[in-house]
Amino acid sequence: MTPFPFTAIVGQDQMKQAMILTAIDPSIGGVLVMGDRGTGKSTAVRALAGLLPKIRAVEGCPVNSPRLRDVPEWVDTAGTRVVQRATPVIDLPLGAAEDRVTGALDIERALTKGEKAFQPGLLAQANRGYLYVDEVNLLEDHIVDLLLDVAQSGENVVEREGLSIRHPARFVLVGSGNPEEGELRPQLLDRFGLMVDVASPTDVETRIEVIRRRDAFEANRAAFLRRWKPFEDSQRRAILDARKHLAGVETTDDTLRDCAELCIALGSDGLRGELTLLKAARAQAAYEGATRIGRDHLRQIAAMALQHRLRRDPMDDAGSAIRIHRLLDEVFGPLADAAE
Template identity: 60%
Template sequence: MASTFPFAAIVGQDDMTLAIQVVAVDPSIGGVLVLGDRGTGKSTAVRALADLLPPIEVVSGCAYRCDPKRPAALCERCNPPEGQGRKARKNAVERRPVAVVDLPLGATEDRVVGALDLEKALSQGIKSFAPGLLAQAHRGFLYIDEVNLLDDHLVDLLIDVAASGENLVEREGLSLRHPARFVLVGSGNPEEGELRPQLLDRFGLAVQVRTPQDLALRVEVVRRRDAFERDPDAFRAQWQDANLALQQRIVKARKRLAAVQVSDALLTLCARLCQQLGTDGLRAELTLLRATRALAALLGHREVLPAHLRTLAPLALRHRLRRNPLDDADAGVRVERSLQEVLAA
């Protein structure tokens, strides 16, 4: 298995690394979309996400990584129906790394949702389900590189599962459902195609990355990448302490998240900003609430401040704006302009 570039060693692209850390603190924000130039470290940063995620408790042997602390969300194997040994079973618990699952562009629907296990069916005559990528990503992250090029039928499937939190399989004589709650993470180059609005809305934060123009920064990026490719193990060992420090920071932020206060005045600022920008629905306000609270926890603050809103509003709103034929400004510029007006009022 190939080594991943250490997250702590990523230099530059501050918005991207911040967005990934914020979502690692609170996955309910809804995921991260990273769009920008080729060769700017988009895939590198997302694949390094595993460095930030502490192991989780799962039911031992469960293909769906069920949470033993949530009995109501257990699959049928971990929580059989009445009369099938539910009371007699006591699930063992083990710790596993949080899954960061890649969904290739060329993946078939069977590979994504799961299908009949042909090997067992042919060799043993047993009708068994072979879980797909959605099952592997449960309680983890599903990563799609070049997400804007994903086939429409897979986009429809992802939208349905992301909305329900369950994967329903009806095929080849199989009829079952299993939990599939994951954080969607995507990257791509907007010049190669746009995302459908329904899928775009499922991403909590969107980051625009560009090729760095600072000469010293470019040299440092190349130096670190070259050192990693020459000796991945030595390079990862060099950054191990920094990665562990980042992981511990995420763990502490998760623990203090519930205690972070959000005032009515701050919520009013969020609502006024979204209203002024004309965002559809209320998902934008909810995303701002969760993201600013996660940022406050990450920074060790007890209350969400306007400074947190200023930092995250462009990431939470730029991809939710309608095109305005009378205003050709970049979406990020429009957010910044409205933000200044709202905070100054």
């Protein structure tokens, strides 16, 4: 099924911004989107798949290795050519068994030929791409443990009797969920680089526009996609340009100090928050074509980079974003043009 164009999503700027930032710099480490039902969370993730630039990977390689010498030795299906393929966006279904996620013995070959062969799982497929978990707060605990382990190490290790396989598994974890269904474990929460809350727009005109576009899309997909292609293309180009820019963005000592001060003031645990803050700000600067990270970049992304890392206290979803904005004003001084 063709996804809805990313650029045609009305509003939800925070969510779109967060996704674009991870597309620019995958090392930011994923996005968690929490919000009401029917606000377009999964639509946005699936739309992102259509927007992402292609990657170069060895033909037939189950882990999307970029070069021939990166192909793991257990792979026997890889070709010898490097081809373009779409950035993988892999769905992790809730009911997925552990075998399906990590990969397991290839039962067919075991039974018919008596061969020990590895059948790669979803983590292999998601390498160098995105792994999407809808209703992430309902994921079974043992799968969460497994994801945390792999996300931390960037490598999937399958050590079962008879099989000893390892392969790279670096992916951007995208989760979405409804806070009413339950809390996320703090460890998993911390693995997501950015977190955004989405809410449904409440004004009638915006809502009408949403329905209008959706309606046009359902009625004639081809025409709708054609109409939005220029926007999609320019968005894709902007991401590619920003990627090129990224290395050239300068990080001054002042910026580092700002990041540190913010994190200390917020009392966020660990250094991951600081690092994410910096990376996201750099990606934002690159996206805007700036040559150095400024305070306005930090301001724009501070809430999404930090709100889920505040020390777990009961205030933290009631107004964590607001708290961060208040702190930003305290640390950086009030914004000159408050209208912005």
